[in-house]
Amino acid sequence: MRITLVTGANGEIGHSLLETLAASGDRKIIALDLAPLADDLRPMVSVALQGDVSDPAMVDEIEKHDVQEIYHLAALLSTSSERNPALAHQVNVNGTMGLLLMARRIGARTGRAVTFLFPSTIAVYGMPSLEKKNAAGAVTEFEYLQPTTMYGINKVYCEQLGGYMSDRFGQLTDEAGKKVLDFRALRFPGLISATTVPTGGTSDYAPEMIHAAAQGKAYACFVRPDARIPFMAMPDGVKALLDLAAAPAENLTQRVYNIGAFSPSAEEIASKVMEAFPGAEITYAPHPKRQAIIDSWCADVNDEAARRDWGWKPDYDMERAFDEYLIPTISGVYAV
Numbered sequence: 483m484r485i486t487l488v489t490g491a492n493g494e495i496g497h498s499l500l501e502t503l504a505a506s507g508d509r510k511i512i513a514l515d516l517a518p519l520a521d522d523l524r525p526m527v528s529v530a531l532q533g534d535v536s537d538p539a540m541v542d543e544i545e546k547h548d549v550q551e552i553y554h555l556a557a558l559l560s561t562s563s564e565r566n567p568a569l570a571h572q573v574n575v576n577g578t579m580g581l582l583l584m585a586r587r588i589g590a591r592t593g594r595a596v597t598f599l600f601p602s603t604i605a606v607y608g609m610p611s612l613e614k615k616n617a618a619g620a621v622t623e624f625e626y627l628q629p630t631t632m633y634g635i636n637k638v639y640c641e642q643l644g645g646y647m648s649d650r651f652g653q654l655t656d657e658a659g660k661k662v663l664d665f666r667a668l669r670f671p672g673l674i675s676a677t678t679v680p681t682g683g684t685s686d687y688a689p690e691m692i693h694a695a696a697q698g699k700a701y702a703c704f705v706r707p708d709a710r711i712p713f714m715a716m717p718d719g720v721k722a723l724l725d726l727a728a729a730p731a732e733n734l735t736q737r738v739y740n741i742g743a744f745s746p747s748a749e750e751i752a753s754k755v756m757e758a759f760p761g762a763e764i765t766y767a768p769h770p771k772r773q774a775i776i777d778s779w780c781a782d783v784n785d786e787a788a789r790r791d792w793g794w795k796p797d798y799d800m801e802r803a804f805d806e807y808l809i810p811t812i813s814g815v816y817a818v
């Protein structure tokens with residue numbers, strides 16, 4: 483049975499990923515989070531560890547389990563990282579480095595390459611101006627990599643670090659001559675879950691708007707109506723992680739892949755929300771710093787490489803995300 487580590491297990495992606503992994507029933511799951519594992523997740527895992535991913539003692543504890551696959555989801559998101567850049571660096575960079583070193587040690591000791599799935603983000607982009615952002619349209623993995631936030635800088639560095647640790651540092655190989663660490667990264671757009679609300683991100687205005695409307699609460703959106711970045715329904719985010727993890731190594735032509743689904747403006751999201759919840763009260767109160775972050779992220783991503791190399795295709799466009807996933811599920815979440 484495969485041994486899988488999920489860090490940041492209580493987080494938004496962690497929650498949905500654990501549900502999917504547990505349903506497949508084909509692996510032993512080790513979960514790590516700073517907080518005690520949520521009660522609903524506890525039955526899904528074999529081991530629930532509580533602690534800081536950047537603490538070497540915690541890494542020693544994890545290492546005892548000889549994990550074969552790592553979904554390293556623990557991170558401080560963009561707005562939280564701007565509020566505490568030193569902590570962001572500690573968690574986002576040092577935490578990742580500690581796990582990469584651990585994965586290499588496990589790979590060398592067990593003679594089996596450890597697969598390391600890293601959620602990167604559209605925050606790695608730094609569009610030079612709103613005009614250039616609007617003109618650029620869907621950007622590839624290799625353009626505009628001048629992030630303006632601590633989180634974006636942490637993530638673009640860790641993308642490079644993962645490649646370096648897999649391909650160049652020490653050149654460890656298993657008995658079959660395969661590298662002992664197999665690092666793969668996805669650049670996630672803003673994710674929207676019907677069952678959880680994110681904290682500390684800057685794409686949070688979309689899920690906050692939908693969840694507020696479902697609860698009959700007024701919402702003041704912290705970006706302008708014309709603000710546009712890519713978004714994705716959570717089931718597609720989880721599917722992308724699992725599909726990239728399962729892709730044969732020989733098909734992968736790069737270590738970092740964009741994935742896209744739909745790219746609405748805040749106003750377009752608001753009008754979908756109003757359709758579903760006609761009484762919804764949505765106003766705009768742009769927050770200068772958060773607006774500047776959104777303006778610096780790309781309006782859309784080019785995900786041709788993911789489509790070509792491992793068959794990426796989202797199940798949910800915006801219509802389907804709202805009509806078949808978000809609205810039906812969310813209404814159940816808040817029904818009393």
Ligand code: AKB
Pocket residue numbers: 559560561602603604605633670671672673682683684685686
């Ligand atoms: C954030 O807003 O920080 C995240 C992201 C887009 O990576 N949701």
